[in-house]
Amino acid sequence: MTASLASPAVSGGAKTRINDFSIQVATVNGSGSQTANTVLLRAIFQMGVFVSGKNLFPSNIAGLPTWFTIRASAQGYVARKAANEMLILMNPETAKDDIVKADAGALVIYDEPLQLDKLRPDLAYFPVPFQKLVTASCPEPKLHKLVKNMIYVGVAARILGVDMVEVKKAIAKQLKGKAKAVELNQNAAVAGYDWAMENLPDQDHIRVVRDSKTQGLIIVDGNEACALGALFAGVTVVGWYPITPASSLVETFIEYAEEYRKDPQTGKSTVAIVQMEDELASAGVVLAAGWAGARSMTSTAGPGISLMSEFIGLGYYTECPGVFFNVQRTGPSTGLPTRTQQSDIEMCAKASHGDTLHINLYPGNMEECFQFSYDAFDLAERFQTPIFVVTDLDLGMQNWASRPFAYPDKPHDRGKVLDQKQLAEIQDWGRYKDVDGDGLCYRSLPGTPGGKGAYFTRGSGHNAYALYSEKPEDYVAVVDRLRKKYETAKSYVPKPVFRPLGSDRGMLAFGSSDPAVLEAQDLLAEQGLKTDYLRLRALPFTAEVDAFVKGMKVVYVVEQNRDGQMANLLREFYPEHATKFKNVLHYDGLALDAQTIVDQITAFEQK
Amino acid sequence: MSTATPSAPTNKLGMTKQDYVGSKSTLCAGCGHDSITGQIINAAFEMSIEGHRVAKYSGIGCSSKTPAYFLNQGWGFNGVHGRMPALATGASLANRTLVNIGISGDGDSMSIGTGQFVHAIRRNIPMIYIIEDNGVYGLTKGQFSATADKGSHLKNGAVNELPPIDPCTLAIELGCGFVARSFSGNPKQLNAILKAAFAYEGTAIIDVISPCVTFNNHDASTRSYKHVKDHDFPLHDLGFIQYSEVEDVEIPAGETEIVTFPDGSKVAIKAIHEGYDPTDRYIATKAIHESMQKGEFLTGLLYIHAKHAPLPELLNLVDEPLATLPQSAVKPGPEVLAAIMETLT
Known part of the structure; x- marks a missing residue:
């Protein structure tokens, strides 16, 4: 179903996905594609649509393949989505492989000379003569390589229904202060848009429609x-x-x-x-x-x-x-x-x-x-x-x-530091004396005048007065107090975030896994499996983690490593609940996606 | 402030020498390091260094134990092996008013810590950097270090086949503005060098040959007391004149060269070794290499370049210690965050 000038509109035959799709752009690194991709992402964002971007780049300066994924989600899901509804293929090295891996029905924008349209019948092809367009729109040949990518931004904007006003604004923002670069890139994007308008058919697979979800947000x-x-x-x-x-x-x-x-x-x-x-x-x-x-x-x-x-x-x-x-x-x-x-x-x-x-x-x-x-x-x-x-x-x-960051009004906490006056008043100061019973001692800073407070810091054994000691009781007292500090920290570190759906099946995750886990929680609930989700935000584990672990029959620990490292820590700190923790793992280097979690938890539940 | 008897001499701060001592040394009796400790105490006393401004750093080894034995009024930090310079770098940036003294050994600085030695010099960290150099690992009971001379013997008869690394020529090569070598058995010279080092603003490298009486003081050693005494060639008679004393001191004319520090202090250098110019790094390097060929130790102020901006100056830091800047100086207001958020929309 190659789309050509003469062909009618490309129809997916299913409901149009409005503000709900993923685009993958394949380019060569060092070609300025990061700028183009960010512009496309920003333009969609400026249309009021929730959007996230993942740059999959090589450890290299220039010349190796790189992929950028943009996900738009009306529901606000921002995790990576494994399936892509649109591909933009600019890299001859990877184009064929990218086609082989494409999801059925995907729209494929590609550089015309690559002649990809014969490879699979189940994709919708949009060939674009990039070199011709860049030659016409950019007077300086040495800049062609950098500006070429901006043409696909214009083409994609046309196909998706992104307003060119937003594309131009995004370019101006991205290349702030570089007037010539802004002009060149805007011209390239417009050239792509205009050409696509005249030469490419309409499609009804995916669409960007103005919304207000990103009002007041930052990127x-x-x-x-x-x-x-x-x-x-x-x-x-x-x-x-x-x-x-x-x-x-x-x-x-x-x-x-x-x-x-x-x-x-x-x-x-x-x-x-x-x-x-x-x-x-x-x-x-x-x-x-x-x-x-x-x-x-x-x-x-x-x-x-x-x-x-x-x-x-x-x-x-x-x-x-x-x-x-x-x-x-x-x-x-x-x-x-x-x-x-x-x-x-x-x-x-x-x-x-x-x-x-x-x-x-x-x-x-x-x-x-x-x-x-x-x-x-x-x-x-x-x-x-x-x-x-x-x-x-x-x-x-x-x-x-x-959301924009809230100003941190809380004054800086400089901890237990004694100044000259306080040192003068204390009779028996010891650098490592636990005066308050919380394991946290009072320290002095080098340079404090008054003749009191100097001490000797050493990585070897020491006692409460910072004096060298190899005595067993001195050693044990110090390391036990350090452990007490860890206990004290439980009431200082950020508490976990709890999203219960009224279940005895728990999901526990942390860090960048959050968007995928939130989406997975919804997907599982749609399948009839309710879970309670606890997002851990710190070590040591706090009282809220204790209660969660105790309350659940099963805790699926979702993390992005091979060995279930957080689950290992949980088993160590909650030995009596060790068998509750099930490893849900993802570790191929790509960002976590919801389906991976859903599949693994579903498999556990079916056992 | 002074705790000693009224009869004890005091310095300009009214302190006695007793105010500059530390804990009792636990090193072997006769260790060269203890003589160095003694001269640090003397020099700090004579220079009227404010004890509370002193920060002492060390790595691991016998030498690195010594900061506990002097200047108890200062703060000490005995860190990890070979990484004393990083400690001095961090603390000297946190508080640029500190007087920094780093003590290291030939094992600590010329093997595991060579990289840190090199980069501390390159950054010109404001510190006195003393290498207590005995050519041997004492604390682990007598292995060769990287400053051991080729052909020198261990107590057990093992012969060193590798060439030594010389911290002084290395330091000169790296652009260090204050490079000295001394001998723990020459207190007068070491005292003058230390006082000049206290007045110097950047990294002052002092390699002090300091025989290890337990593991490297035998007849076949090139770091024994006897061998070093016999091969010590002082370059010059050194006199150090602190800035505040300049008015009262008559500087002898003639062969004496005067180097003036930015604070007005002066070093008077009266040459013994003919043709040696400590302000010319090429001449200095050549002379040191020639003497090493002959198995001699040239000692004295090997190279001096009086003005050489230390790191806090290079970074254009505020004059007051960063550590104690008030919140108002380091936490931008809500309007700044609002403006930044605006650029991210």
Whole structure:
């Protein structure tokens, strides 16, 4: 059913999917396709339609295949959807394979010379002479490669019914401040649109219709949201080392700091940002800065946490604050650096040798990326310990629609720090004395005058007065108090989010899995299986998690790793309920989709 | 403030030397490191360093234990092996008013920590960086370190076949503005170097040959007291004149070279070794290499470049410590968040 100029409208024969479809764009990386894809996503968003984008890109600068998926959902589902209703095939390398894998009935926009229309009879083809169009619309040959992609945006806008006003606006937004680039790209998009208007038939498979679902929403990625959280948390020392997918967190922070973290009188900086020689040094900078009283952070991914682990143990045992962002990617080893996973859960829970237990935060959306990043600095100083903010590539680097972030009115909590006056009044101060019974001790900062408060921090055995000790009772007292801190943290970390449907079948998930789990919960309910969903937002497990685990007959633990790492932690902390936890796993590097969850839970239920 | 008897001499802060000591050393009797500790105490006392401003850092090894033995009024941080410089980097950025003293060893700095040594120098972290260099791993009972000379012997007879890494020429190569070598058996020279290092703004590398009396003081060692004494070639007589004393001190004319620090302090260098110019890194490097060929230790201020912006200055940080900036200085207001949200719609 090739669509040609002469053919009648392409009809799917079924109900038109209005604002409810997925588009997959296949391009070559380094060709400017990211800009084109973001413009298409934004244009649909500006039409008032809920939309999400997933960039599936290679670990490469230019020349390898990349795919971008855009999902529009009238119901507000934003997880990846495995089936695509439209394909835009610009990459000759992958086009044939993409056709073979296409879902029946899909609309296929492709570069005419690829001649894909004979490969399968069950797809609707829209060949476009991209080279001809780009030559006509762009006077500069060297820019053809970059502008070519904007033509498919215009073609897709025409086929989907996206208003060109929104496309032009999205281009202007995306290329802000570059007037020439804006003009060239708008011309290319219009050329694509006009050509499609004249040469391509109508179709009634999928359609974008103006709505008001995105009124007042923002589009942001998690790394930017985390960077903003750190900005408002008043971070003062950043030690980092580049790594995918975590680099853009610090890089975005640097841009904001340039603007918002200069002393208005002197123009001097109120934050020190240093790209270190490696992750080990970054961790040392973070902990020593925290020790000296700064709010400090680093941003890394799994390989970085592996390298930092020695220092993280030092921070845990000597009680130095610091915020460690882990934007997880697919491991082990180098793994798939540009693909997503939740496979550092157990590592971040217990990073370093010896008995260690860390506070972890698991934001599940953009507002939480912002808020938890802000809170992490309070927790680090209150608990005087490394705090992990655990996100992943899906949260960190993909575009998400979100409500605008609420201003964090809560003042910074600088924790138990004694100043000169307080130190002078205390008779018997000990750096590691548990005065309040919550495991949290009072510290002093280097440079405090008055002759009191100096102490010696050591990663070797120490007693309550920070003196070297190998005495068994001193050692046990310190590590038991550290465990007490972990208990105290239960009343400080974010509580889980509960979405009950009145069932004794539980689903437990965290982080970027949330959209897919919410959708799966609805799909399962439609099939007659009600579940109660608990979204975990932190370690340690809080009282709400206790109650949930106790109350359910079965808990499906949905996570994006091979070994069921969170389920393992749950079995460890709830041994009496260990048999309740069932692993629902997804770990191929792609973002989680609802159907995967539905299929696995259905299979469990049928056993 | 002073706790000593009224008769004890005091410095400009009214402190006695007793105010600069630390806990009792647990190192072997006669360890060169204890002599270095003694000179740090002397230099800090004589320079009237404010104890509460001192932050001491170390890695792992015998040398790294020593920050507990001096300046108890300062804060100490004994971290992980080879990574002392990262601690000094973080803390010096958090509070640029601290006086930073890093103590490391040849094992700590020239093997596991070489990368950190290199990059601390490259960034010019404001710190005195002392390598207590005995050519051997003492705490693990006598293995070779990377500064051990080729052909030198362990106590058990094992011979080192690998060439040594020299921290001083490496530091000069990396652009360090203050590079010195001394010997724990030469307290007068070490004292002058340490005082100059206290006045220096950036990374001051001091490699102190410090014999290990237990594992590397035998006849076949090139790091024994006897061997180093016999092969120590001081470059010059050093005098350090603190800024506040400059007015009162008459600087001898003639062969004495004066290097003035940005704070006005001066180092008077009276040459012993002919043709050595510590302000010329090429001449300095050549002379050090030549002396090493002969198996000598050139000691003294090997290279000095008085003005070299340290990291906090390079980053254009505010003058006050970042650590204690008030919330109003570091948390933008609601209007900023609103403006940012507007750009994301």
